[in-house]
Structures are given as C-alpha cells and as structure tokens.
Amino acid sequence: MNPLLFWFGSLAGLAAAFVLLPEVRWIVAILAVPYVAVFVWGIVDLRSNFFVRAYIHNKGESFAVGLTFDDGPDENITADILDLLKRFGFRATFFVVGVKARANPQLLKRMIADGHVVACHDLTHSLLSNFRLGNAMVRDIAAAQAIVRDIIGAKPLLYRPPVGMANPHLGPALARLGMKCVGWNRSARDAGNRRLGNIRRISSLAVKPGDVVLLHDSLPVAAHKAEILAQMELLFSRMRDAKMVPVGINDLFDITAYKVDNAR
C-alpha cells in the first residue's frame, strides 16, 4: 500500500470519526494526538527513522568522525574549505546540490581527487522537494544523481534530503534508486551559513567519535566567509588534538558510496 495514502487515509478516518461519532469524540481526540505527533516527528527529524532509515551516527569504538558539508559546491567558499581539509589531512563528504554541481564541475572533480566523498543533496534544494510524492520525488533525486554521475564517472548512492526532512515516500524513492539516507547528530544550526551567531558556535561543537557533523560549504552572505573559515579551522584543530580521524561517510558506516555504472 502507498505509505502516504495509509497515513493520510488513517488521519482522514480519525477526522471523520471525530465529526460523525460525537459520543466517542474524546477517545478519537486522545488517539489523534500521538498519531499526528509521530507523523510530524517522522517528517521533520531524520533521527526518528520513521519514514526512512537514516544513518545518523556510529556507536563504534574507533575515533572516526564524519564531517559533512551541505548546500555546495559554491565557487566562493568550497575551494577554501578543500584547502583547509587538505592542510589537516581530513576526509569529508560533500552533499552537493545538483544544479550547483552542474555549474561547478571542477569543484566536484577536485573533491574526488582530494579523496573526499561526493553525495547528493537533491536537485535544487527546494523545500518543496520534501513534499513531492512517488515518481516526482524519484525523478528529482535521479536527476541530481545523474548530474553527479556525469561529472565524476560513478553514480552516487548516498543522499541527504534538504533540511533533513523525510516523508513517507522518501524511503521507497531511495530504494528504487539504490540510495541510502544520511542524517547527522551534531550541528551548529547555522541555517546554511546564514546565522552569524550560530556560525560562531561551530568551533565549540562537542564532537565525539562516531558523530556525523553537519557543516555547509555555501556562502549566502559574503561577509560571513572569514568567520566561517576561522571557525572551521578552530574546530578542525580541536578534533585533531582529540585524535579524531575524519573519514568519508561510507567508511564511517561501512556502506557503499558509489556504483560504477559503465552501461549508463
């Protein structure tokens, strides 16, 4: 059964019972509260693992950490971040936006050459993408996947939805595309490098081994650039002092990042 149909169908059933059966209205209302709460939680928080299984953090014993960068590549900051990562000898995972990848293919090639992992973060980073259903969702993600494949020569298999939202269609859509969903458990909530106050908290993130850290290689406000890079450098220094070993998300979770697709 279509999962969205099930959820909205059962919600509609509860609403109908509320209207048509006034004598049991209070029972219906009590049932509906956790039902709606779980539904909303499943949509807004990948950690719920409710509509899709998401890789959030690794409880293993090693000092490996997943550094992830969303919303790029950006011609004004991604190369600086790649320089910084190279200086520290850190590996990271870049969840790239399809249309930005198409506009900056050289940055994706450099990510690969530097030993990083390239993954998908939707085609246009539209919030609406999270509300697409069935085939429309598959088409959107597949288009982003194809752009990356054409640039790096391998089909990316890791996906992070915009803003980390899920819906009942995301799991089946990713299964059709052979992709896995990756979330995170550590973030400064910088809103894609928009909130300066939160950018200033990046260096003090309490990163622990096994964590997946969400950072952004986007620059919506040019004046934030120096602070973003300074904060990242401080964070990386602290991680190095703590003997942490940033690795690609594929290595952190022992999952496959690409499918080499000769047939195209």
Ligand SMILES: [Zn+2]
């Ligand atoms: Zn994003």
